[in-house]
Amino acid sequence: MAYGQGRTYKKVEVIGISSAGIEDAIQQASNRAQQSLEKLSWFEVEGIRGHIGDGGKVDEYQVMLKVAFELK
Amino acid sequence: MAYGQGRTYKKVEVIGISSAGIEDAIQQASNRAQQSLEKLSWFEVEGIRGHIGDGGKVDEYQVMLKVAFELK
Amino acid sequence: MAYGQGRTYKKVEVIGISSAGIEDAIQQASNRAQQSLEKLSWFEVEGIRGHIGDGGKVDEYQVMLKVAFELK
Amino acid sequence: MAYGQGRTYKKVEVIGISSAGIEDAIQQASNRAQQSLEKLSWFEVEGIRGHIGDGGKVDEYQVMLKVAFELK
Amino acid sequence: MAYGQGRTYKKVEVIGISSAGIEDAIQQASNRAQQSLEKLSWFEVEGIRGHIGDGGKVDEYQVMLKVAFELK
Amino acid sequence: MAYGQGRTYKKVEVIGISSAGIEDAIQQASNRAQQSLEKLSWFEVEGIRGHIGDGGKVDEYQVMLKVAFELK
Amino acid sequence: MAYGQGRTYKKVEVIGISSAGIEDAIQQASNRAQQSLEKLSWFEVEGIRGHIGDGGKVDEYQVMLKVAFELK
Amino acid sequence: MAYGQGRTYKKVEVIGISSAGIEDAIQQASNRAQQSLEKLSWFEVEGIRGHIGDGGKVDEYQVMLKVAFELK
Amino acid sequence: MAYGQGRTYKKVEVIGISSAGIEDAIQQASNRAQQSLEKLSWFEVEGIRGHIGDGGKVDEYQVMLKVAFELK
Amino acid sequence: MAYGQGRTYKKVEVIGISSAGIEDAIQQASNRAQQSLEKLSWFEVEGIRGHIGDGGKVDEYQVMLKVAFELK
């Protein structure tokens, strides 16, 4: 890739969920999106939520993010 | 589904249009999206617009929404 | 198309990149999206960025936009 | 109207109020605006509020919206 | 109440849920909040979501809103 | 005015400017708008800016606000 | 209080109203909230509105704010 | 005009449309607004959209903007 | 809980603070809120801040979040 | 300065703090910024916060603002 050359990217919105933490939820979403999309280039976090189970324990992190890839 | 298990959702942005009202426009978009996407789980309204016809009559409601479904 | 008839649109987020300017970056994204999507109806600019090369020269414009098309 | 021809629209911000529901509040605002403005083309909902009366009963819906019309 | 007199209001964020529609979800939240709060004065819609069940059917509307009441 | 009765309001965006302070800038805008609009009901501050003169002295406050009035 | 020690704060949304000005409306809300909440630590202004009476006179300022206090 | 002197501006929201590009759409809206409003002072772009015609060709740019003028 | 049944949730805004990291700050806020509120269902992160101590060391993370629970 | 001539401004974000009120906090920030920056032209308020001391007394106003100056 060289700057200045015409090209087009697409962004897709996914939600990664993991009990291990925010970074792991992002990685999970990236792994899954990689299966059906072309090679991913970057992500942007859009929001962070999570579920709270018994006793107030955070039992999963839900990270809303956009992943981008080049349309070749 | 059990909380705490890794999983990934995808969100897609659609616009449902109906002359019957806001709820009907949402249902219309859900019906149509269901045809080409996997089983939908939820929606989020992003905006409400509409067209105004002769005599100031609102002749359709346009509801921008995101629908989400699990990437299995 | 007639107002008042139920129909559904989908919006997809793309980034057009061009060294020639903002309008050209939009046109580039529209051209590329048209190849894989159904007939596009309109676009909405979501953001404008760009790369700065040697000597402070803006060597490309990156326009984030959404393109919409009817789901027939 | 043909796309590609230069033209100008104006947007005006109104609040429609009705006890009958959200759609009726939009229609009420459109009717009233139509009296003093040129032929309206579309509306965009900017916010939804309402008044709560005795016993927690919602006794009116207040819909903030913008209505648009062409400046001929 | 007279304008110009010092007074204080409090706002509380609730989510009303109903299968019957958006207005009903608002009314449901107002009814429930009225039980434990002082007399409610108004509401402001913060967001509209919902669940989609089998066959794409919207089976409930979830309306995020703030309800306000005077602190006497 | 009684809650529950259909009625319509209009909002107009004005900027009040005063060297005396923020409240005075709001009052100035209200006074001027009152001359050409119908009886004003309320205002909403949209932004606060100002000019800085010699020696860093704030020599005027510019308050962007919306004023609302009933369309009778 | 020492930085680095785990602790939790709560924020509550109130609206202070005063005919005397914006700072007085903030103080009024703080005074009233202090009666029923624990010791307040800070406030954040969320919005400024007001009522306009006869002759365009601003007869009260309504300041929406959040007040925060430590949950001990 | 001198800074520090009380004065009031009004802002009006218009949409300029042109097939020639974004700057031309802004100029078109300014020209048209100038016909019915007092002397315009400045504009603020609120959004950029456009229509896409056959073959993905952008056939018009729609620029939402606010124009401001002094209320003398 | 079954979708489609009327029910109401409440959201409360808290700030969790921890020197151990973002996830720990969320968990700390959830633990503390659980003591005085009903059983929590989920959280939404509203902002992330922190304090910087000597030598530029981040000595605590402050996570603003909303926690939600059902009003039974 | 004449409109239409190329020139460049820079904006810097500062927080002015004063116990005397919002306008005084703005003036304080302008005074301090003027010491190390070039001649300031205008400010834009980005947020208003404050500290609450014993008895609910607001003991300082914190105004987040941007100040702008020309890069000559």
Next chain:
Amino acid sequence: MAYGQGRTYKKVEVIGISSAGIEDAIQQASNRAQQSLEKLSWFEVEGIRGHIGDGGKVDEYQVMLKVAFELK
């Protein structure tokens, strides 16, 4: 530069002004910022405004943008 290596960027907010158009205003700001900052890497448009002169003619474009550069 290689992805994955720790590094830090700084963003600075500037306003470029040009009578020739939006792209030229961006280039003007980049040129001027390049004189006093380290080598610039990219820009992000934050807003577009402009001045309107006699007869409604747009006589300059003012583009608010952020420019970023690596802190080596």
Next chain:
Amino acid sequence: MAYGQGRTYKKVEVIGISSAGIEDAIQQASNRAQQSLEKLSWFEVEGIRGHIGDGGKVDEYQVMLKVAFELK
């Protein structure tokens, strides 16, 4: 520092990048900013992005943040 005493802070926008995670990216930015700025007091996260390398692996986290310090 005592509340109620006039003082001024400045905020600067930086981007910290680390392959180790979000907290490490924040710490990296704080360390680097500390070298050229006065003693930092706090940070505010403005956004979280990252790069995705081969196989969908997140190979760096990019955290946009503002760091604040007192102007003495």
